[in-house]
Amino acid sequence: MKQQLKVILAGGSGFLGLALARSLAARDVEVVILARAPQPAGAPGRWVRWDGRTVEPAWAWELEGAHAVVNLTGKNVNCRYTPAALQEINDSRVDSVRAIGAAIRACKRPPGAWVQSGSLAIYGDAGERECDETTAPGAGIPVDTCLKWEAAFAAEATPGTRKVLYRISFVLGHGGGALRMLVNLARCFLGGAIGSGRQYISWIHGADMIRLWERAMDDPGMEGVYNATSPGPVPNAAFMRELRRALHRPWSPALPSLLVPLGCWFLRTEPVLALTGRRGAPARLLAEGFEFHHTDLRQALRQLFDRD
Template sequence: MRKRVILAGGSGFLGTSLADYLVEEGYDVIILTRNGSKVSENGVRYVQWDGATLGDWATEVDGSFAVVNFTGKSVNCIYTKANKEEIVSSRLNSVHVVSDAINQAENPPSALIQAGSLAIYGDTREECDENAPHGDGFSVEVCEKWEEAFFDQTFDETRQVLFRIGFVLGQNGGALEPLEKLARLGLGGTVGSGKQYISWLHIDDLNKMFHEAIEDERYNGIYNATGPNPVTNQTFMRELRQAMGKGWAPPAPTPFVWLGAYTVMRTEPSLALTGRNCVPRKLEEEGFQFQYTNLRETLKELV
């Protein structure tokens, strides 16, 4: 009998990529989505939910092998009061209702995996493993509330794993897409000071992390889900331009980033101007084998 994996809020870039990966590995995959129910060409079944209340979708959790929760409003927006409230509530509500579904299941899943964020470390150039101190600011507060809600509920039969996910590189979406667009327009220069770190990883390595966490009972607690070789923004943009066959591009000074973020990109400028230098200490200690560790080779493959 094929194992069933539930991807809550899995209709975005990370979720659909993991769904495709798991189907190839022989799993039945169900994505919980706010959109209508359907079945995709590769057999992934989409089931409607609202991310906040129990409903018929909860029967899919009962008897499943694992649940992975991706739910949360994108932080790629301007931080108005309303957006900030939705960023927090969408994360906390989904954590609580997924826990409720597991608690009422006669046959609960063996693993519950939560997608979190490296943003909990704040804006820092110091190397951060899982034991590094937290930063400050809105994004840090969101992550702290998110993680507290996730670990506030424990289960007798369900392992809990939380991945603090870095800057995921993949094709046809994700974090790389807007940077590629800028580079094509000749605007792929250093952003701000260029000294802010980008903790990057390839989508294939992230999918492998999720897969191992689903199957390997050693996985428990918090992990930095990022590659072993973070780089500065200056280095990243240079390597991206080279991979795309682009020459020098003018830097984007901080005031221009602020202006462009608010007026053109309609997003928060801090997303581009801050960074963190994170390493996957626990994954490396447990023997995780990265396929992609060289940024230049990775970008050449992707773009």
Template structure:
């Protein structure tokens, strides 16, 4: 048997991609899920948890190589009071209960890796490395509390790494799928002003970032997990249209975006109208080599 990696909340696009990536490198992967327990699919074993309370699932933590925590209600929703409360509580509760599970281990994991968000920088066109000022607003406040909770307690034998993840591009899921659909139906024009930045990265590069954090002891603390070549929304949408063989498409003015987000997409319009210009300075300083840095080549491959 290989070394075991536990993916908490790993049933989504990012978690499933990382699971298969790790299996190919001879790791045993266990996903903690609110779904059915004691099942195995595509080489991944699933254990039931609720993301709040200690239970039988905690035995999976004993002796594992690493925990990677993806848990958290999707921000792709309308920010009602109830949704806001769940967005925050789902993140904080999972950190707390995983911390409790580590504390009760006689053989704790080598690393505890948290999937975070670049949203902590708010809406900014200024280049942001890991030391850049934080923004303001609900999403920023969630990220601040999330990061504070993750690092509130340290462990004597477990490294803690938090990856602030950017706009992840991959096949058959993730952030790219709804944009492809818009372009397909000739609705993929510039969104709002088009000046908001998209800090993008390929899912393969993200998986290698996780692998580095799992295997290399020098990784510790907070890292921007994004590519080195962010672009504006205007550039991104034009590049995607070119990759899909579509010509010019009318832009979507801000009022239309608000209307469409609330009525048709049932999501928060700020997700499309804001952005951040982030770079992975600490990964670059550590010598990390990106496979995907050209957006046109990347999108052409992903939509082919």
């Protein structure tokens, strides 16, 4: 009888982690979610407590002989960038990477693959310039976080475990993430362009993101850094227009750049998240033959919200 595969999802209690867990469970994969919170009723997988920074036997032994470990850990960046919040944002990413690396090195049978989350924000506010995996990092607070994050991952030597890092773009899906906030704004007739509206939004449908995670686990030829974004990035004004269309909302006025800080103050977030953007390109994925199922924003949003 073929042995059941086991996949570890570190920090997998968010909406993306749960969606990936359900997809893996449907493939008869044993899913172990490492989380701070106890397992809620109806949640997929088997949950094991961890603090995201300390190597403890209770979770570390789960990696022994696993098919893959996927690290989704990191404090949400959609917050005010106080010194304490920035410290937590950075520490949550770096500490979890170091803990997983140490646990892998202690394994007699290490996981076949380590799939690490990163962010397309590493390219900074790139304007209309297309950013593929060879593009140099930008500048700013989000970039600094990404550089620390990727440096920690690169520093973890894990012989016997293949390493893949996804620079993830704006993920379109139900139940969480930044899309939920934009949906709420659009439903309140506040879904106009933000600032100039020219800043690019690179996006990926949640179903394609799940397929990328599963490909990275299963494909022995994948290694290194990949941009996890669809080949159809659009300016902010176009994104908001298509979101209003999908939600059957009328035209909404743009929010001028001077008023964005005030709106972000009420929403407890940072203007840099709304006013900057980048035009990501999945060059390596396309070169290696990955076929995105969702490349048109209008159709992707319609697929999501026609179910509502």
